[in-house]
Amino acid sequence: NAGVTQTPKFQVLKTGQSMTLQCAQDMNHNSMYWYRQDPGMGLRLIYYSASEGTTDKGEVPNGYNVSRLNKREFSLRLESAAPSQTSVYFCASSEWTGFAGKEETQYFGPGTRLLVL
Amino acid sequence: GIQVEQSPPDLILQEGANSTLRCNFSDSVNNLQWFHQNPWGQLINLFYIPSGTKQNGRLSATTVATERYSLLYISSSQTTDSGVYFCAVVFGGATNKLIFGTGTLLAVQP
Numbered sequence: 001n002a003g004v005t006q007t008p009k010f011q012v013l014k015t016g017q018s019m020t021l022q023c024a025q026d027m028n029h030n031s032m033y034w035y036r037q038d039p040g041m042g043l044r045l046i047y048y049s050a051s052e053g054t055t056d057k058g059e060v061p062n063g064y065n066v067s068r069l070n071k072r073e074f075s076l077r078l079e080s081a082a083p084s085q086t087s088v089y090f091c092a093s094s095e096w097t098g099f100a101g102k103e104e105t106q107y108f109g110p111g112t113r114l115l116v117l
Numbered sequence: 118g119i120q121v122e123q124s125p126p127d128l129i130l131q132e133g134a135n136s137t138l139r140c141n142f143s144d145s146v147n148n149l150q151w152f153h154q155n156p157w158g159q160l161i162n163l164f165y166i167p168s169g170t171k172q173n174g175r176l177s178a179t180t181v182a183t184e185r186y187s188l189l190y191i192s193s194s195q196t197t198d199s200g201v202y203f204c205a206v207v208f209g210g211a212t213n214k215l216i217f218g219t220g221t222l223l224a225v226q227p
Contacts, residue, residue, distance in 0.1 A: 031213055042121075042203055042217030043160075050213075058214060088158065096213040104148055104213055106205075108160040 002026055004109035006091050012115045013081045021076040021112050023091030031096040032074035033058075033106065034066060036087040043090060049074055050096065081116045088113050123204055123218040130194050130225050138189040138221045140204030148207035149180055150215070151189050155200045163189070163202075194225045 007022045025032065030051050035043040035058075045058030049068040063085060065077045074093075078085060089112045096104040120143040130136055140149075151163040164171050164178040166187065171178055175194075180187040191198055201222050205215040 033215075035215075040219075042205070042219050043215070044217070045214050048214060090160065094213060105150060105162055105165040106213070106215060107162065108152075111158050111160075113158075 004091055004093055004107055006089075006109040006112050008112060009110070010113045012117065013078075014117050015082060017081050018077065018079050019081065019114075020078075021089055021091075021114075022073070023075065023109060024073045025091075025093040025107075026072065027093060027095075027107065028071070029093035029095050029107075030071075031094045032068065033092040033094075034064075034074070034076045035090045035092065036060065036085075037090060037111075038087050046076065046089075081114075083116045086114060086116045121204060121206055121216050121218040123202075123221050125221060126219070127222045128224070130223065132194060132196060132225055132227050134194050134225075135190070135192045136194060136223070138191070138202050138204075138223075140187040140189070140206075140218055142185050142187075142204075142206050142208075144185070144208050146182065146185075146206040146208055148213060148215070149187055150205050151178055151187070152203045152205065153198075153200050154203060154220070160203075191223075194223075196225045196227055199223055199225045 004025045033048040034046040047066040049055045052071045091109045092106045094106040122141045149167045153161045168182040177190045201220040205217045
């Protein structure tokens with residue numbers, strides 16, 4: 001049981017290049033999330049997927065697209081990378097069902113460190 | 118606007134000391150989690166605690182939802198407790214979107 005896995009661990013891009021960050025979870029969770037963490041700050045939500053086939057914007061969605069490929073996998077794409085997207089990207093998943101009162105802990109992957117030159 | 122504030126921002130302890138970290142939030146919450154981010158960047162779940170008190174070994178947490186704050190207690194601190202502690206909340210509504218505080222940087226010295 002690997003939990004949440006992310007690939008790649010590190011990536012260096014030039015401005016204008018594109019790339020896709022991959023995330024997979026093996027906990028049969030309904031919901032998946034992408035966050036970014038900038039130096040000295042907490043995490044901010046980019047996009048999330050409450051269930052297979054649905055995606056929604058978070059706090060900082062500009063410059064990103066996502067795909068919920070199936071229940072296990074949720075990818076984040078940068079179409080034209082910019083230096084402002086240099087950050088550490090975390091994927092998370094949870095069993096969230098939308099019903100209040102249920103314990104809905106989010107579990108995080110190890111992160112992808114992205115540098116855009 | 119929506120706010121999650123943590124204090125203190127930085128804390129230096131000698132091994133064996135106790136500490137209390139605080140998280141204040143600006144509205145009622147459906148979800149509150151405490152995380153430890155270790156020096157390698159990994160986020161580790163400590164507690165899911167939108168209300169009440171929980172304990173896990175040397176760590177415990179209390180959330181007083183009516184007064185909009187949560188406390189994380191670390192007793193008999195060890196060097197492995199070093200890192201950043203984040204509080205994250207989901208405010209009311211049918212979402213599970215976590216809003217993170219800016220964290221408390223803890224350094225435990227031997």
